[in-house]
Amino acid sequence: MQLSGSVAIVTGGASGLGEATVREFAANGASVAIFDMNAERGEQLAKELGSNVIFAPVNVTDENSVSEGIARTIEKFGSLSICVNCAGIATATKTVGRNGPHPLADFTKTLDINLNGTFNVLRLAAVEMAKNDANENGERGVIVNTASVAAFEGQKGQAAYAASKGGIAALSLPVARDLAYNGIRCCAIAPGLFLTPLFEALGQDVCVELAKDVTFPKRLGKPSEFASLARTIVENAYLNGETIRLDGAIRLA
Numbered sequence: 001m002q003l004s005g006s007v008a009i010v011t012g013g014a015s016g017l018g019e020a021t022v023r024e025f026a027a028n029g030a031s032v033a034i035f036d037m038n039a040e041r042g043e044q045l046a047k048e049l050g051s052n053v054i055f056a057p058v059n060v061t062d063e064n065s066v067s068e069g070i071a072r073t074i075e076k077f078g079s080l081s082i083c084v085n086c087a088g089i090a091t092a093t094k095t096v097g098r099n100g101p102h103p104l105a106d107f108t109k110t111l112d113i114n115l116n117g118t119f120n121v122l123r124l125a126a127v128e129m130a131k132n133d134a135n136e137n138g139e140r141g142v143i144v145n146t147a148s149v150a151a152f153e154g155q156k157g158q159a160a161y162a163a164s165k166g167g168i169a170a171l172s173l174p175v176a177r178d179l180a181y182n183g184i185r186c187c188a189i190a191p192g193l194f195l196t197p198l199f200e201a202l203g204q205d206v207c208v209e210l211a212k213d214v215t216f217p218k219r220l221g222k223p224s225e226f227a228s229l230a231r232t233i234v235e236n237a238y239l240n241g242e243t244i245r246l247d248g249a250i251r252l253a
């Protein structure tokens with residue numbers, strides 16, 4: 001599917017990997033709706049990028065909020081054919097810690113935002129994509145989700161985060177199968193360690209230390225490299241049902 005002339009929504013588009021994706025897509029001729037809860041950053045980015053980018057205040061866990069965001073996108077740009085899910089939170093709590101068992105509410109919240117939120121957005125976006133006229137490849141839409149290498153090698157304290165990301169990795173294939181009839185593809189990217197506000201806040205020394213575990217190149221990933229893969233997934237009609245690691249060959253202990 002061509003980016004140019006397509007309409008995309010990017011959840012978590014106000015920051016980090018999502019923001020880089022918004023920039024890449026807009027620079028290559030797509031109209032983009034930023035779905036995020038951070039209105040200040042989202043509005044600012046939309047203003048910076050011009051009239052083919054809008055911000056919609058969306059909580060991915062809330063059905064009405066997502067439906068309103070999608071309706072606003074279609075009202076402004078006329079259709080929807082690309083959905084990139086980047087909204088997520090990173091949590092770190094041990095299964096049993098000093099204060100007792102992992103609070104169930106924290107586990108549920110992580111699953112709710114990362115996994116349920118992803119599925120909530122993709123199902124509502126897919127309904128709209130299915131209404132599109134098929135292109136010459138029979139495609140009507142593309143969904144790109146964001147897993148993590150924690151889906152495969154979760155660390156201490158990552159039971160909730162790894163479970164949420166494992167769920168995202170697991171649903172690529174069944175969603176691709178469900179939506180094949182509609183001409184909609186679904187893939188996930190499993191990033192390793194990326195230099196987003198999350199890591200920037202840790203400082204230069206910590207980033208250098210973390211980068212030592214990366215096989216090659218020995219550095220954290222750039223958000224633009226994530227955006228570039230998201231673009232490739234959109235453009236390559238034969239990529240479907242797969243979770244692709246993007247990690248400089250890091251294999252966490």
Ligand SMILES: NC(=O)c1ccc[n+]([C@@H]2O[C@H](COP(=O)([O-])OP(=O)(O)OC[C@H]3O[C@@H](n4cnc5c(N)ncnc54)[C@H](O)[C@@H]3O)[C@@H](O)[C@H]2O)c1
Pocket residue numbers: 011012013014015016017018035036037038058059060061086087088089090113114117146147148149190191192193194195196197198
């Ligand atoms: N940065 C990394 O190294 C890395 C590695 C692996 C996976 N990931 C995943 O990539 C995604 C993006 O990470 P990032 O580093 O860019 O993080 P980030 O914190 O920079 O951006 C996440 C964005 O999601 C938004 N968000 C959070 N909850 C939301 C909700 N309920 N509804 C709508 N928006 C919401 C936030 O406001 C924020 O703008 C996450 O799913 C994260 O788990 C990141």
